[in-house]
Each structure stands twice: as structure tokens, then as C-alpha cells.
Amino acid sequence: MILRLSHLISQSTPSYGNKDRIIIRDNSSIKKGDTANSSCWIFSNNHIGTHIDSPNHFSETGKKIQDIPAGDFFYNVVSLVDIPCTNGVLIGINDLKKVEELIDINVELLLIRTGYENYRTENKYWNDSPGLAAELADYFRDKFPALRCVGFDFISLTSWNFRPEGRISHRAFLCPEDDKKFLLVIEDMALLATNNKINQVIVAPLFVEDGNGGAVTVFATIDTNSRS
Template sequence: MKKVISYPIAKESPGWPGNPTYQAEQVTDIQKGDSANTFMIHLFNHFGTHMDAPLHFNPKGTAVKDLPIEEFLYENPLLVDIPKGAGEKIYTEDLRPYEQEIKGRDLLMIRTGFSRVRAENPQVYAQNGPALCSDAAKYLMENYADQLKAVALDFISLASYSDCVDGDLSHQYLCGKFHPGHICIIEDVNMEGLSQEQLVYAEALPLFLEGVDSSPVTMWVKLQTDHQDGRQ
């Protein structure tokens, strides 16, 4: 079974405070006599489910369109539950219990449970989400940068708006500013209803846009069910 875990892009979806969001402007309209419907899309590239490529916080980093296709394909994903509430941080100590499980994985999916706030209170989701602290980002880079292609999060950003200084540093670590290599960041992912026991495969497919650092992604997972094996 396949399941989309990126959110639909909608104007009313929560975004990072102060940033643009999304608008769709109809250019031609069948109802007005045109032969086809077409639209102009105005979309901030860090809105909705999106991938932070290395260039986002590393001036020498790679733009999303220049990453090899393999960086968007995850054959050995790991989903871990680290419950966190508004403004709470994920520390290295939260990751250490999973250090053996993370070894050999190419995607780390961190589920805090905060995604439920996205619909209940979008303002809190945007302004006071959890965060991966810079020490934890450094830990991942120092121990897993040679294997992890990406970290996916069920909250709006690696950083919390309530502590942008540490959040910037976390981004810099994973974007490879201080270490060889990088770990891409996939933010605002819907992990509700997933289980590690069923998780077989994942993809996060971006728009390959010229002249930008990062991109929205469509992310989906393959799940093994009672009637399927991992090859289906």
C-alpha cells in the first residue's frame, strides 16, 4: 500500500510567521469561453511540506535541483517516536536510545505528535513548534552524515520561531556548513497513522527549479500490510 504523507498545498495552511504562502490565479477559464483552464501559481518555496537542500543555510551547499536523484529515494527509512509539545526541543539524549537503529538507515523520520496541532491551532503550530536543537543536529552530522540522506519532521520547521538563533545553527549543521557532507531536512510531514513495522520505502520528490535553494516536495511511503510483502 502507498500513502501520501505530504500535506496538500492550501492558502490557509500554516506557514513560518511573516513568510509568503500560496496563491493560485486563474489565467484562462473554460467557463468564460477559453478552450482550457490554466493557472498562475505563486508559491513560497519553504511553504507546506518541503525539503531544505544544503544551499538553504550553506552558501557553498548544493541547490535542490542539483542533488542526485538518489537523495530523494529512501530504501531503508526509520520512524521514531519522540513526543514533544509546543516549544520543546529534541536533544541528543532523545536520539541516543535509537543510535543502533539509526545505523544503516537512509531516512530518519521523527514523529513528535505535534502534527495534531496543525489543524487544531494553526497559529501555535506555526509560531511555537518543537525543534531539533543544534547539539542534536551536530550529533547526527558527526555520526550519521555518511548514511542519512534526510531527516523528516512532523512539525513546521527544524527550528522553532521561539528560538531562531539555535534553529539557524541546527540548519547550518545539517546543511553541511561545518562538516563534510549534509543531511537534507524535510519539514511539515504528516506521519499520523504510520508504524515502523509497516514502513518499507519512502520518496520525497521536489520541483527541480532553477535559481532557488529548496523546494516543496510530494512525499509518499510504501507500507507493508498483512496481505503484502515488502516487494509489492
């Protein structure tokens, strides 16, 4: 079975801080007598909806999306863990240790499901959202050396309640010091529908000039005969 793990892009897509919007309007319309349908899509921010952060998001010298080899967007060892959240807590090492045994030691993509997707139509989704603590970046690198990307079902790596920590977290994941490997981040994912073992994930970003991140379509193949 193949699932889409990215949300539909729409004019109701929530944004971090509730300050950005996506506008979709007709350029031409068959219903209005034109020969074809075409649309105008306006993103007031490229970091909105299901999207990926590249190192250039928090470092002027960090890699941009177009600098990352295409093969790095294919993940053949994927682990999904559940860390339920009902408010904007900061998820740290102690939370991951509780589910550590469920993570493949060779994991390339780690998906963290909190259930916060259930609040996506509410203000709570952006103004009381979970986040990942900066300490997790080195924890992931040490425990899972093959890890290249972390994705989750809340609006940003930065919790609205812990914004200073969130800025540190972004730098720790995306542009660490001492020549450590960067970890890509996929925010605002759709994870509720997958309860089975994920065999492969393909992340398809938009390749845009000077890409510090942007919208992605995420596909997963799952084994319907094996529960995760």
C-alpha cells in the first residue's frame, strides 16, 4: 500500500505564528469561458504546510535544497514512534529513551507521531505546539549514525512556548558545529493514517533557486500485514 504523508496545500493551511497564508485563485477558468484552467498560487512564506528545512534555513553557508543529492530524499530504513502530546511540551532525550527500542539502529528517517495532527484546524496547533529539544540532535547522531532526517506531525521543530530553545534546536539539527552531520527536518506531516510498518519513504521537494526549504510531497510504502 502507498500512502501520502504530506497534507494537502490549501488556503486553510495553518502557519507558524498564524502570520502567513497560501492564496489560490484562478488565472483562467473553463467555467468562465476560457479555453483552459490555470491557477495562481501565492505562498507568503516557503515554510508553511508539510515542508522540509535545509541547513541554509539557519546558516548562510548551509546547504540549500538543490545542493543535496537526489538520493538523499529516498529512505529505505524508516522508524515511526509514538510520543503522545496534548499540549506544547518540549520533547527531549528522556521521551525518546522510552521508545528507543522501537527505532531501527540503521534508521535513515525517523518519524515522531504525537497525535497533534488532530488539532490542525484549531489555533492550538500553532500557539500551543510541541517542539524538539536541541539535545536530541546529538543524541540522534550518536545513537543512530545512519539517520539523515527527522519528521513529525506538529507545525515546527520550534514550540511556540519555547521559541529561544527552538532557534537553538534548528541550528543543532541543521547546521551543527565541529563538522557534524546535519539532519534534515520535515515539519507538519500527516501521520495519523499509517499504523503499519513503513518500508520506504520518498520525499519530493520543490527545487527553487536559493532553496532554504519548502513544500514537499511525501510518499510511503507500507506493509499491511505487519503492525508497527
